[in-house]
Amino acid sequence: MMKTFLRKSAVQILLGLVVALTLFLPGLLYNMFAENPLTWFRGEYLWMFWAFGIVLCACPSFRLSATVLTGLAFLELTQFASLAFTHEYITPSTIGLMLIEYLDVAESTVANSIHFLHVPLVVLLPYLLCLEILRRTWAFPFKSRWFVIFVIAFLVFPLVRIKTDTDRDDIVNFFPTAKNPTLVNTLNSYSLYFGVLLPESLFGRTVAHQFPEYQIRETGIPTSPMTVVLVMGESLTPNHMSLYGYGRKTTPFLEELTGDPDFVHRKGYSAANATRAALPMFYTLQYHPLDENRLRRQDSNLFLLAKQHGFRTWYLSAQNSNCLNGVNLGAIDVMITADTRPELFEREKDEGLLELVREVPSGGKNFIVVHQRNVHLPYQTNIEHRPAFQRFPTEGLSFEDSTINAYDNAVLYADYLYRQLLQELRQRTDGPLYVFFTSDHGENLGDNGHWGHDRLDLVSSVVPIMFYARGGDGRYVREMRQKPPATHYQLGKMIARMLGYDIRNPAEEGGVVYVNGVASQGRSGYMRFRVSGNGELRDLRVFRPPFEAVEGKGRENVKRVTHSIPR
Missing domain, CATH: 3.40.720.10 (Alkaline Phosphatase, subunit A)
Structure with missing residues (x-):
């Protein structure tokens, strides 16, 4: 009895490690093809993925576990496609645009596929290998339907974190970051879009603001050496x-x-x-x-x-x-x-x-x-x-x-x-x-x-x-x-x-300054005021959400406006 328990436990732990390595491996493989390699530095994700792998292998249904891994593989495909094509992590706004312009996305994918054949390889090879290993060893680990709850908890954790975090109004906090594994960035972006931004848009909690595109004109610079440095201080x-x-x-x-x-x-x-x-x-x-x-x-x-x-x-x-x-x-x-x-x-x-x-x-x-x-x-x-x-x-x-x-x-x-x-x-x-x-x-x-x-x-x-x-x-x-x-x-x-x-910004207003609050995209409010030639500040207004639609040169219709603010 004890030998059986120890054998099953050992198999469970090893298979969990296989799953964890599968979740990390696409990023490692992608580095072989990337001009700027991906990096992540938080070791706790290995333990998190390992725990996820252990409970995934304990689910009673191989079909369920295979479906979960297939879904993660599909999401990672979109992530690495974005990294390969745009050199940018997929963001919530990218996801929204991708769903709206899916035909253009599909056409571009097909037209440029020859240049990015490594993308499906770096994702599918690890996941397919993992699925085959799990299929061959499925009967060996412990099984219980209660572990399904932990699998679901792992998948919804990014959304729960976004909803409960003290900085939840600042959605940029949950955008992709170079210190996270790609899968974490992927789950954060999809959770933020489907769990926050899309519902807000559908149920009228946000409105579409219309701003003209910037006009960017190249002026040319000397080909000789030059150095431009920006020293960004902190709280100075x-x-x-x-x-x-x-x-x-x-x-x-x-x-x-x-x-x-x-x-x-x-x-x-x-x-x-x-x-x-x-x-x-x-x-x-x-x-x-x-x-x-x-x-x-x-x-x-x-x-x-x-x-x-x-x-x-x-x-x-x-x-x-x-x-x-x-x-x-x-x-x-x-x-x-x-x-x-x-x-x-x-x-x-x-x-x-x-x-x-x-x-x-x-x-x-x-x-x-x-x-x-x-x-x-x-x-x-x-x-x-x-x-x-x-x-x-x-x-x-x-x-x-x-x-x-x-x-x-x-x-x-x-x-x-x-x-x-x-x-x-x-x-x-x-x-x-x-x-x-x-x-x-x-x-x-x-x-x-x-x-x-x-x-x-x-x-x-x-x-x-x-x-x-x-x-x-x-x-x-x-x-x-x-x-x-x-x-x-x-x-x-x-x-x-x-x-x-x-x-050139067609929406720029002469002498008008905007200062955002502590959360991106005005989600914690923002200020608008004028600064005269001698530095005098006047016409200060504070805008708090929810906002009505803004078009063109700052014609805001404000729900709440505060004129008094400490100076």
Whole structure:
């Protein structure tokens, strides 16, 4: 009896491992054909898939288990077809478009199938092999109809998570990310579309907003080497930078730079009040929070624009890869994040970014994004490895004083990083060098009694916008001085011009700024206001969902409007 139990248990565990490896194997095989290999880094998924495999093998019906695996294989086929054809993970909006234009999708698939024969191979071979192994060994493991419940629970878990997560309004949180196995990305996208977006559309909880397409014109750029760098800060507010008049000397290096005629700085407004809402808008040049065309089409994606004009694209981040949820990763040649090099950032913190910049070969054309982490809660943790920058005491003080001091220490450390980064770039780059500095959003530090940035307000949308140039076209410095970008959107358009594109948005409103809330696509509300030539803010309005249809140049019909907001 005991021998039988042990034998069945061993077979069950081994077959569960076979299923788990099957779920991982398509991604591994696809890497053999991909220009930019897929990566994932969370080991807990192996245990999750293994547990799923064990309960799947315990189902009493082979037909049921085979149906489940066949369904997963079909979904993975659509995922890898998207990766092969568009170099992008399949997203909820892609799924919706695929179902609407299924005839065009089918025609394109047939017409281009000769170029993507590896797609069905990398998916079907592992799944067919797994099914054959299960068929031959089906009688050996334990069987119980109760295990069917666990199989169902696994399949609906992504939808349950989306529905119950505290960030469920920010749907971009559940978009594909490079740190997940492809199957997890696939289930998330299909669950989000069929479980959230489609029901909302069918039952009238959302409306279709009509925005005109961007007009993208190529202007051409020199073929000689040049480097365009975007340094994306984290939670950095100009209100605590001495460069902008703050009482404490938190940015001594940046203040030194003001004597350089090729350095320009001003205050501006972020695209949104939270990282995962702001960055997709920034990198795709999304102007209006409700304009879904940018995330869906990706034709104004800065990485894609750069790559099309011969730039090698780099994304170097001290944060996790999910900060780029909603951005097509296929146009990024080199992507290194805290997910891929955890030991580097655990040891060096943000100074690990300097090490990565040193790995960028000199010469040629490069578009480099450097995403910091250090000015983020908990502020003190991100600089604890560098006592020299803990200038302001944090022990034995009130919460307010301790938090402000820790933040100012983090800003001081960021200033040091800017010095080191510019030094590296000056030494290692050939040809013109253009460097932009900004932040994903600002930060409340007791302003109107608020702390952090997870709310829709003006304080946490104010960010620094700085620019440094060495050599190259002097018109960019003149433009920054005479008509500096006041928003992430305007800054993104300027970067696009350096990459060789003139981008026109027919729905753009002169002097009007939009700031999204903490959730993408306006799902937690957004702000609209005007900024005059002298920087004066007026006509502030806050829009909260549900929205009525928006067409053209921001003619919103609003359910609820708030005019008072902390400044």
